Amino acid sequence: MRTVPQHARLALLLEVSSTPKPGNVDREREYEDLRFEHFVAGAVGTEDGFERAAGGGAVGDSFERAVAGMSEQTGGNTQFGAVLLLVPLVRAAANAPRRGEFDGEDAAAVVRATTVADAVDFYRAFEHVDVAVDEPPEGMEDLDVRQGGDAEPALRDRGLTLADVMERSASVDGLAAEYVNGFERTFAAASAIADGDGPVTERTAAVFLDLLAAEPDTFIATQHDRETAQEVTRRAAAARAGEESVTELAAEFVERGINPGTTADIVAGGLFVALERGVEV
């Protein structure tokens, strides 16, 4: 039987193997400098971090180590957000009384128990890889994640835990929102993947499109703007309704550099939960 951390790695691998996921790197689409094999190597590199998370290590430290390992490939940021989402899920899964018996509240409890040290390690993780982020809001310049570990004094002065940091970003970052809202979309994605028919990668691609059509992707809003994120939501809904071709949409989004990263991260989290609950590959 596969272990909890093995399911985390398998979730990352199945996410990138599912196709078509308009705008994302998948088996059939990639960017010249961000390729399928970068995601594969990134997933393998996360092992030590996920082992720590499952073994009871701190959330921040486990995350930072997973990102350090993920970054040992030449493509840059492959799965920073997915790993961020997975770490508290892995911990909750490892703590479950029986395999698969955990829910969003259990993962939320892991988040609530985070400390200032977890926040510092979260910031340190940004030193390993370039992550697209917005400018910090006014009055929060000392909390700019691009400083990495240099933000430690500000975090300690303000006494901010990782849960606090996420709360401050939840309105503009779909992953922080998951941390704050009890991983609602992640568990909904898991149920949708579990309830589907056919090969797991096909079910996953369908769930990805559903999520993309339901809410603007915050990574697109950060990399481009809110209007582009809203356009993607509308067009994903049209594709879902059969009014647009999914494969043409995928080609156009890659051409325009529109990468719904947050939606992909939530799908990776959903795959992990689905695997823990017994979905077969």
Add this chain to the structure above:
Amino acid sequence: MRTVPQHARLALLLEVSSTPKPGNVDREREYEDLRFEHFVAGAVGTEDGFERAAGGGAVGDSFERAVAGMSEQTGGNTQFGAVLLLVPLVRAAANAPRRGEFDGEDAAAVVRATTVADAVDFYRAFEHVDVAVDEPPEGMEDLDVRQGGDAEPALRDRGLTLADVMERSASVDGLAAEYVNGFERTFAAASAIADGDGPVTERTAAVFLDLLAAEPDTFIATQHDRETAQEVTRRAAAARAGEESVTELAAEFVERGINPGTTADIVAGGLFVALERGVEV
């Protein structure tokens, strides 16, 4: 820095990610009941076995455990041969005085040190998954691998080590030949992958075609017949010379169920050696 067993898993994943490899499952081609994600889950499942091999565990036991883990997916046999080739390579790599400093002779020494218990565990591995094999030669019925662990008395009576078992199959099985010949084609593939230009998956696909054009694939000879294996060699050579389209050849071979599995296994071994010697992804 990735560990030796992580490189073994990454090699399996990069092998199936490389395309086009005419006749094999890859990112763009699969069979209805043997899909890309089965190989991905198979690779993740090998972890415990490779960790044992790197940690000094017996070759046979490490192999049997890797195959047991690999088999926890619904596609059946995905990487039995590749894992068989990788186990002594992983052990030789883990024993190397410095990362990457090992050669075919070191792996051959691992093979020569195998015992009857390794042979028994090798036979047991056949209980986990259906592997296409030929009828045993006359007078060797008691050594038919399809018996699994039931062959133990015969192996013990004859005092056959895993090295002895491989020697008896070397003339008809390309992987057994590697065990006996000091992993010659595996290390040549590693050098060719290391010397190539461009993304590692493209280099790997090119090396696969070179190997396929050089020698008949023994898995095809087993599953079909010697003539089919020879036809594949000729047509791969024609594709390499630009006289046939590689992608059309890939489509035709999948359609005909022609799966050059031994060549894919040697490529996976070559990828592992190349990664250990510093090839970047």
